[in-house]
Amino acid sequence: FGGWASAIAVLTPTEKELGVLMIDIGGGTTDIVTFMEDAITYSGSIPVGGANITSDIAIGLRVSIENAEKIKLNIEKVRKASKKEDPKDEKNDKEDKKTAKKTKNTLDLSVLNITDADDVTDEFFDKIVEARLREIFRLVKAQLEQSGYEWRLPAGIVMTGSTALIPGIAKVAQQELAIPARVGYPQGVIGLVDEIAGPGFATTQGLLLYGDTNYESGQEGGRFNVGNVGGIGQGMVGKVTGFFKNLMP
Template structure:
């Protein structure tokens, strides 16, 4: 039997990442092709130009196909943006027989889906948080249990219809069938967070170029999903203004600053040894040179016209000011939903902007809890190609697809299932294992 091929498309504001994985029964997905392509036609996670977006997606997809040596026909696709919202709702049904069957679970989930949402929105996911059988809660899989009343406590994630339909249109124009559309925060959580973190309580921030998706867990249950329209691109813009360089040069500085700081420090140590041997310089001059070298970052290797060094203090101040503002917005948004932000397991930051220098220290200061950078794991094959935080979502999509067994198990309305080529609810045992955190 041929291995199943899973394609993951992470469509972001600044880059499109594609991973193609081969799935052999009983094994994790094995990456056989991966590519990243600059994103155009998207702003803050939302498509604003269909043609440009199609070209960007095609560039990433075709490069991954060349590496894998095959052509794909379907894909799991990420979605993000400030239009993403979430709520929690319960569904209750009477059990038809003495034993709970898959159909009972399906009906309970459908009952939870009947939450009131505006006509301009569509449901992305209905994620069971727990099942309750005759008042007995904390049940993960009720199939086979005895009872007369089945209740599900579900987390519901929705998106605007326009954002969804434009995304579907772009992918379908490339001849791809959409297996499912997955909120980027939910996708990344499966490959970045540990079971202990989810149990204790944790907030995952997927910080991309134009957006920051937010996902929180408490007692191993997803409690909040959302997004704010700010990301690494805002940091780059601030650096360009503050350092008086172009956006392109500011991006280079942002991406390379941490390594350049290490090089500058290494050069400082070497010059100190030289100064000790050359006492003719005098103590005061040596101290002054040392102070100056510690105050700057040598960026000459980046070949920025007219700029050889930048102020380390100014660089750090710009970074901290913007990231602190983004984190403050996250706190306000989550707390306005009635959820807690000071969670015991702290903050996990992933995504393409997670490697900004000093980001964990700033997060600790703003949130008042521990913080770490989240690296994705769980795949085999070309794992080095997708090991950075920038690939957390695409890795999560591949893992999601491996559990999904080719079915769209969290789909919202049947109309969108048909329009996007996804399947319908099936194999309820697999459904529950896939959807529960």
């Protein structure tokens, strides 16, 4: 169900017509849906998701689950804050070079107000995350092979869910499944702030678009504006908008 709703928001008509695999990486599960000729041809789910990656990070970095989730979703911010120039003085001193290398590769988690974590390098973090991502995609591949649709996906892979924001995830998916992959951002709902407009809210936006289509809100151009609705759709939109606001920190 979640995969179907996300597909409404992130897949293009061309992708659904040609043949596409949508992977919705949720917290405890990963939903997969394949489309061909604008119809669902297969759907399934595997019992591994973003929560498993968060748990791996918590164990590897010795931090709480809450902090591990924060690190996972903000790793790009951490990396930018961690970039420092190598010391210019005493370049020939081996000890200085060793210190410079450690400073360059160590993630600065203080930017997220996390001060109780062990020192961790960028490479170590990537190994933790990549190992679990490869497991997820291998399980997806196994289901596809059983379904018989693994060779009928000319439009490739579209991934959504908050975990889809992990840097390099498309590359890992393509390596494991041998199909071009991209991260799918919800389209069609306008008037939302950036925090709730990303892949993590694809399912909710898909349901909103489905409701808009079936209840004939009267919007033109196939784009739903949460700030410009009246009449019969106003109550529904008000509830959904309130739901979005409750999810924001």
